[in-house]
Amino acid sequence: MKLFEPFTIKGMTLPNRVIVPAMVTRLSGEDGHVNRDVRERYLRFAAGEPGLIVVEAMSVHGGRSGPLLKISGDEFIPGQAEMVRAIHQTSPSRVAAQIIHFLKISRSGWRQTVADLSADDIRTIARQYAESAGRVRRAGYDAVELHMAHAYTLSSLLSLRNRRPDLYGRSLENRMRGPGEVISAVRSEVGEDFPVGIRFNGEECIKDGYTLVDSSRIALRMAEMGADWISISAGGKFEDAIHRKGQPLYPYTGYSGDRCMPSVNYPDGANLYMSSAIKSFLAAHGHGTPVVATGKIRTPDLAESILQRGEADLIGMARAMLADPDWPRKVRDGREDRLVRCVYGNVCKALDENFRKVRCVLWPKGALQAPLSCDDAPPRWVYDDPNLTAVVVEGRVQLKWNHAEDDVAVYGYEIHRSADGEPFDHLTSVKGVFYVDDDVVAGVPYRYQVMAYDTAGNHTRPSNTASVRLT
Amino acid sequence: MKLFEPFTIKGMTLPNRVIVPAMVTRLSGEDGHVNRDVRERYLRFAAGEPGLIVVEAMSVHGGRSGPLLKISGDEFIPGQAEMVRAIHQTSPSRVAAQIIHFLKISRSGWRQTVADLSADDIRTIARQYAESAGRVRRAGYDAVELHMAHAYTLSSLLSLRNRRPDLYGRSLENRMRGPGEVISAVRSEVGEDFPVGIRFNGEECIKDGYTLVDSSRIALRMAEMGADWISISAGGKFEDAIHRKGQPLYPYTGYSGDRCMPSVNYPDGANLYMSSAIKSFLAAHGHGTPVVATGKIRTPDLAESILQRGEADLIGMARAMLADPDWPRKVRDGREDRLVRCVYGNVCKALDENFRKVRCVLWPKGALQAPLSCDDAPPRWVYDDPNLTAVVVEGRVQLKWNHAEDDVAVYGYEIHRSADGEPFDHLTSVKGVFYVDDDVVAGVPYRYQVMAYDTAGNHTRPSNTASVRLT
Numbered sequence: 001m002k003l004f005e006p007f008t009i010k011g012m013t014l015p016n017r018v019i020v021p022a023m024v025t026r027l028s029g030e031d032g033h034v035n036r037d038v039r040e041r042y043l044r045f046a047a048g049e050p051g052l053i054v055v056e057a058m059s060v061h062g063g064r065s066g067p068l069l070k071i072s073g074d075e076f077i078p079g080q081a082e083m084v085r086a087i088h089q090t091s092p093s094r095v096a097a098q099i100i101h102f103l104k105i106s107r108s109g110w111r112q113t114v115a116d117l118s119a120d121d122i123r124t125i126a127r128q129y130a131e132s133a134g135r136v137r138r139a140g141y142d143a144v145e146l147h148m149a150h151a152y153t154l155s156s157l158l159s160l161r162n163r164r165p166d167l168y169g170r171s172l173e174n175r176m177r178g179p180g181e182v183i184s185a186v187r188s189e190v191g192e193d194f195p196v197g198i199r200f201n202g203e204e205c206i207k208d209g210y211t212l213v214d215s216s217r218i219a220l221r222m223a224e225m226g227a228d229w230i231s232i233s234a235g236g237k238f239e240d241a242i243h244r245k246g247q248p249l250y251p252y253t254g255y256s257g258d259r260c261m262p263s264v265n266y267p268d269g270a271n272l273y274m275s276s277a278i279k280s281f282l283a284a285h286g287h288g289t290p291v292v293a294t295g296k297i298r299t300p301d302l303a304e305s306i307l308q309r310g311e312a313d314l315i316g317m318a319r320a321m322l323a324d325p326d327w328p329r330k331v332r333d334g335r336e337d338r339l340v341r342c343v344y345g346n347v348c349k350a351l352d353e354n355f356r357k358v359r360c361v362l363w364p365k366g367a368l369q370a371p372l373s374c375d376d377a378p379p380r381w382v383y384d385d386p387n388l389t390a391v392v393v394e395g396r397v398q399l400k401w402n403h404a405e406d407d408v409a410v411y412g413y414e415i416h417r418s419a420d421g422e423p424f425d426h427l428t429s430v431k432g433v434f435y436v437d438d439d440v441v442a443g444v445p446y447r448y449q450v451m452a453y454d455t456a457g458n459h460t461r462p463s464n465t466a467s468v469r470l471t
Numbered sequence: 472m473k474l475f476e477p478f479t480i481k482g483m484t485l486p487n488r489v490i491v492p493a494m495v496t497r498l499s500g501e502d503g504h505v506n507r508d509v510r511e512r513y514l515r516f517a518a519g520e521p522g523l524i525v526v527e528a529m530s531v532h533g534g535r536s537g538p539l540l541k542i543s544g545d546e547f548i549p550g551q552a553e554m555v556r557a558i559h560q561t562s563p564s565r566v567a568a569q570i571i572h573f574l575k576i577s578r579s580g581w582r583q584t585v586a587d588l589s590a591d592d593i594r595t596i597a598r599q600y601a602e603s604a605g606r607v608r609r610a611g612y613d614a615v616e617l618h619m620a621h622a623y624t625l626s627s628l629l630s631l632r633n634r635r636p637d638l639y640g641r642s643l644e645n646r647m648r649g650p651g652e653v654i655s656a657v658r659s660e661v662g663e664d665f666p667v668g669i670r671f672n673g674e675e676c677i678k679d680g681y682t683l684v685d686s687s688r689i690a691l692r693m694a695e696m697g698a699d700w701i702s703i704s705a706g707g708k709f710e711d712a713i714h715r716k717g718q719p720l721y722p723y724t725g726y727s728g729d730r731c732m733p734s735v736n737y738p739d740g741a742n743l744y745m746s747s748a749i750k751s752f753l754a755a756h757g758h759g760t761p762v763v764a765t766g767k768i769r770t771p772d773l774a775e776s777i778l779q780r781g782e783a784d785l786i787g788m789a790r791a792m793l794a795d796p797d798w799p800r801k802v803r804d805g806r807e808d809r810l811v812r813c814v815y816g817n818v819c820k821a822l823d824e825n826f827r828k829v830r831c832v833l834w835p836k837g838a839l840q841a842p843l844s845c846d847d848a849p850p851r852w853v854y855d856d857p858n859l860t861a862v863v864v865e866g867r868v869q870l871k872w873n874h875a876e877d878d879v880a881v882y883g884y885e886i887h888r889s890a891d892g893e894p895f896d897h898l899t900s901v902k903g904v905f906y907v908d909d910d911v912v913a914g915v916p917y918r919y920q921v922m923a924y925d926t927a928g929n930h931t932r933p934s935n936t937a938s939v940r941l942t
Binding site for chain 1: 726
């Protein structure tokens with residue numbers, strides 16, 4: 001598979017094309033230092049041997065920001081360096097740090113906007129990005145990624161909603177000016193030989209926001225300025241965030257948040273049209289800058305086909321890697337049957353929105369990290385009888401089945417479904433032995449199978465097939 | 472061009488494949504009757520000879536609703552019949568009526584939702600749709616279109632946000648139940664031989680809304696139930712509407728409203744991926760039901776290519792037809808050079824949002840209809856000197872030029888732009904002799920030309936070319 005061929009970015013060779021994009025963990029303390037939980041989270045990813053791990057956004061400007069990492073001073077370097085060293089000692093994965101500047105928000109719902117910044121403030125932000133990128137390099141990271149996506153300062157400068165009347169707003173050139181100054185300053189600081197990636201939005205997904213019309217041009221500018229990769233995200237904006245009384249605004253609570261992390265209601269690869277359009281636009285202008293595609297890339301087949309078609313160079317998988325950090329290793333070793341599959345139910349997203357530590361709903365209760373297991377014995381159906389039944393109740397399908405047992409622990413049950421004679425596909429996973437399927441229509445024959453799996457991803461043999469048809 | 476080949480839907484032969492989708496006009500009185508302004512609006516469309524005109528949504532249930540048409544009783548038939556007769560007497564265009572049910576809204580921002588309806592209420596709505604469809608047929612219309620899009624009752628039943636616990640909500644089958652009952656009732660009423668089209672959303676474009684995952688299945692159900700065409704819209708929902716104090720909620724004011732009527736900030740054909748995915752899905756399930764594509768289909772070339780690729784069967788153009796109702800006739804006669812081009816600035820949308828009569832910003836001041844003109848003499852540049860200049864000011868491009876003159880009246884100035892050596896394309900049109908282009912980036916050579924045009928669409932010769940490059 002092309003997915004497991006090495007990929008070299010300016011001297012940094014990734015062992016494969018799977019990327020863990022930056023994901024907030026809320027595991028650090030308010031002090032912004034790397035602590036044990038943060039370290040373990042990234043070491044757990046490293047154990048799965050993805051090509052590149054992008055460590056969650058760390059702030060370039062310090063200030064109060066809750067449990068988020070900081071890189072705003074040299075005092076943060078030792079903790080970061082220790083984590084990077086530990087990853088490098090145990091894994092072939094490369095490690096980048098994502099760096100971010102954000103503006104002030106308050107519990108009243110008020111927020112500072114880029115309209116409030118002076119031109120001097122913008123120059124200060126560029127200097128802070130540069131100094132922080134320097135610290136990232138000194139901490140031993142292989143690369144740095146500049147956060148220009150979602151609701152944050154540089155994204156807000158790029159936004160079509162940026163109507164500043166001066167040289168930093170309104171026209172597309174002016175909207176790119178601030179982020180361009182950041183790129184230049186960072187490059188001066190880290191040197192020509194250090195990989196500098198950028199993550200930004202292919203679409204803002206808000207009223208009066210920009211679309212591919214602008215983002216293609218923005219990506220081209222980034223490529224011209226020497227970006228070493230361009231990672232495409234979408235949405236995640238303050239403008240449509242839902243304000244909860246007494247809580248600061250959180251930019252993933254509206255529709256643009258849905259578009260940032262497409263749920264089970266979205267087709268696979270829902271945002272791929274953005275990265276592929278941008279990849280084509282860059283190519284048409286003579287730039288081969290690597291492009292990272294993200295957004296519900298659920299299956300190895302889809303990941304591979306994106307690379308085969310040349311629609312992107314690297315595959316970002318956040319939630320799939322949270323559910324099973326061993327995804328790259330398992331797929332590489334031909335053990336796709338052992339994957340613990342993300343259900344795209346966005347419980348991780350909801351935890352983040354509620355300012356709680358981010359974990360996967362599939363993990364064992366209370367666990368702060370995905371389980372590590374050497375268990376090689378798959379679970380068995382109790383009495384050897386899965387006894388799966390499917391019954392129509394009020395226009396929905398109710399599934400029930402028998403418990404399984406495992407020498408260590410049953411982790412959950414995967415439900416696979418075939419609609420209309422098509423191949424079975426992963427529908428969802430649950431911890432109990434009961435599920436109601438709402439995604440059904442009359443006249444279509446549905447077939448269901450259930451498999452129990454343990455923490456290592458060993459699956460039972462499939463259950464009997466339960467068939468049902470609504471009338 | 473395939474665009475101008477006839478197309479037959481169940482015995483109704485459209486003279487070509489251009490459709491005027493239903494567009495609210497706010498021209499009727501509060502009584503819901505067709506008045507002179509409404510009649511003139513549709514006769515003006517008819518003069519351009521599109522294949523099918525879908526007359527704006529008329530309510531099946533009566534009740535207070537501001538200046539919107541009604542078809543809730545037999546008393547509305549004569550006015551409708553007179554308009555349809557007049558269209559048929561003067562134009563080969565076919566005419567359909569769109570019929571709608573909507574729930575109550577108040578100026579406080581409160582709105583009734585489908586959760587408030589009893590199962591009896593839903594059956595009543597189906598009966599009202601059926602009776603109204605019968606009236607549509609008796610009024611002499613060639614077809615009826617059932618409104619199941621945007622923020623209204625049937626769309627809200629289809630919505631993924633419909634969590635009714637009974638047989639009309641939650642599962643996809645249950646969400647389709649109410650709209651399905653409407654289709655059955657309408658068919659029983661109008662008979663097998665009368666064309667019944669459906670318009671619904673390919674995507675809701677709201678938080679927790681449905682996407683193509685569901686809309687493909689919904690379209691298939693509509694096809695199975697004998698829909699004679701399926702017209703794909705998007706968004707336009709209450710859920711993200713912006714409430715203005717003292718005004719009832721209006722469902723096109725949020726992001727989903729942008730997606731319903733993609734502006735200048737969107738790529739051409741921004742919603743085509745929806746209609747083409749649905750067309751493919753229907754074909755894969757053995758249904759050739761005609762699909763109507765809509766959403767910023769700006770150029771004859773794009774319209775034709777959609778048909779050539781088989782991505783849709785019919786091309787809906789609302790705003791382009793509002794700007795120039797003669798679009799079909801002009802393009803058919805090889806007079807594309809005489810088009811009055813929509814600028815996709817959505818002033819028409821803003822008028823609707825502000826509960827004002829819907830007109831095009833390009834029309835002469837105060838006019839309630841697009842001008843009709845037999846003027847064959849194009850405007851001339853005053854002193855034969857267009858004298859177009861382009862100057863960079865603070866990261867934007869300022870354009871100025873000389874006035875033109877015309878024997879009747881200069882209607883406006885079209886600005887064409889070439890970026891990066893690409894062909895000239897229509898950038899926008901203005902009434903004055905000044906424009907600031909914000910959509911510019913440094914390093915790209917831009918060339919501009921201006922042409923004045925009169926109300927018939929006759930253009931001056933192009934101005935001199937003004938070139939500029941930002942640094």
